[in-house]
Amino acid sequence: MYIGVDLGGTKIKIGMVNEQGQIVRSGIIDTDPSHNDKIIMRDMTVEIERLIKEEGLQIKDIKAIGIGVPGIVDYEKGSIIYCTNLSWYNVEAVTYLKEHFNIPVYIENDATVAAYAESLFGSTKEARDSVFLTIGTGIGGGIIIDKQIIRGAHGAGSEIGHMVIGENFYDCNCGRNGCFETLASATAMIKYAMHKMKDHGAASSLQDIYRKNGQLEAKDIFDQALLGDALALETVHRTARYMAVGIANVYNILDPEIIAIGGGVSKAGDWFFDLVREKVKGMTLVDSDTIDYGKIVRAELGNEAGIVGAAFLSKQA
């Protein structure tokens, strides 16, 4: 048995995972942002102990613990360099858990963890080389080459959402302009539609939805595009085009066998995936009749990928 921890901004999901990659038992704890890292790490150990006990096991039955972190980690030192949504900086998470449990503990970026899970049990398991993109409020990336995680020399690699791919009307949180995630995420879609309505007076059914719900979601834009709303259609096509630019860049740099897309935007219909695939075809360096570039598919494991991938990080060690 393995323990996988999916550290989120508002909750921590913990799962006990068997050798087949199945979650046999799981728990969720809230991460009160007013609590410091020590309290949250302590809550985490309590929950892990509860799961082990409930399963009728002892700590010696657990081969390893792995943690996926939405931030930058130092894999070798086992520390969290930073995790913005928890306001954690230089937290020695691995040392803490190792000292407590006295078993191997591993840490990795959360999108990389999900990429690894997909490559072991999900959408990319047939591929030696694959790239995983989780497209939701932002864009996270994970790179697998020869079935191995590619994390970079300082743990700062695979931040594909912060690849600059164009020019945008608003800046990224990271301070730059034109980051992939500001052009092709759910947030990017919403910001673009709102910008067009507010600053350019574009008429759209999205305006009514915004007035009614007090907010706009990517799903609304996809739905209204299907109903023929001009601004929604324009927004979807813009998103597909930039997603294609980002994917074509990944092809040109890493040339994976499969690109798997997870996160909220991956729930869009097949028509959106087809639109992206069609646009990518026109953007590859080599004619796509000459080279059969990697497939673009939906990720399969959903939210479980974070726990399963983290649980199996020891297999990479």
Place this chain on the structure above:
Amino acid sequence: MYIGVDLGGTKIKIGMVNEQGQIVRSGIIDTDPSHNDKIIMRDMTVEIERLIKEEGLQIKDIKAIGIGVPGIVDYEKGSIIYCTNLSWYNVEAVTYLKEHFNIPVYIENDATVAAYAESLFGSTKEARDSVFLTIGTGIGGGIIIDKQIIRGAHGAGSEIGHMVIGENFYDCNCGRNGCFETLASATAMIKYAMHKMKDHGAASSLQDIYRKNGQLEAKDIFDQALLGDALALETVHRTARYMAVGIANVYNILDPEIIAIGGGVSKAGDWFFDLVREKVKGMTLVDSDTIDYGKIVRAELGNEAGIVGAAFLSKQA
């Protein structure tokens, strides 16, 4: 002994390389573009035989032959998928040489070959993970992770020059807009300066140089920038900024220990390298005080990298 072949658009450079990576004997043959691939491949074998004979050796003393190709290759099949400047498509180069010499033959993209040579004997030999950029008329890339060549699943990877990073006033040869090489190569510099003078009437000492020489070179632009010419300075700063955007993207995706820059633009003075380094600092995802991102250095092996890297491709097999 090994044989390394650097296949160029106008000439083929062939070298005999010892175990220490030194070229002990070399030759050059012209590639007449009116000759088809069979004639050029035959010329290549004649030259290889001449070198072996002159060195007082026999073919059995050669461990392997490697070829670096300015184009896309199928590493596993050993064929050149395409090589634009020779107008070669699906040339079975490895099969041809293997049948002729009956020794192992390997093939790889030329920028990747140079990256490999640098990682064995040059600027990146201390690094496990490195990226090599050759910046001249275009931008070629080579990726080394864990001292291994990263070529992608279809040999179409490491085409970093065709990563789209912005919007440009002219399209790339590949058909897209905003490719790294159209924004930060020597050609990009020249096109930008010419565009500013022709289409925007910018006054500049570059105009006189262009009139006198009938052309403009990147070196002229660097030289005039140092003398204070406004357009030359603007062009250099624009180039440095886009080079920094491309390098920051490489950091965010691959996070190498060293980025080595070769090619014509790498001959610019240290002040230009310092300018690029300074701009990159402001563009990294994580504060560069928190993470000590990879060094940006000049490549060391120059033109020899093509032969040496090709010669040693067998070490990757």
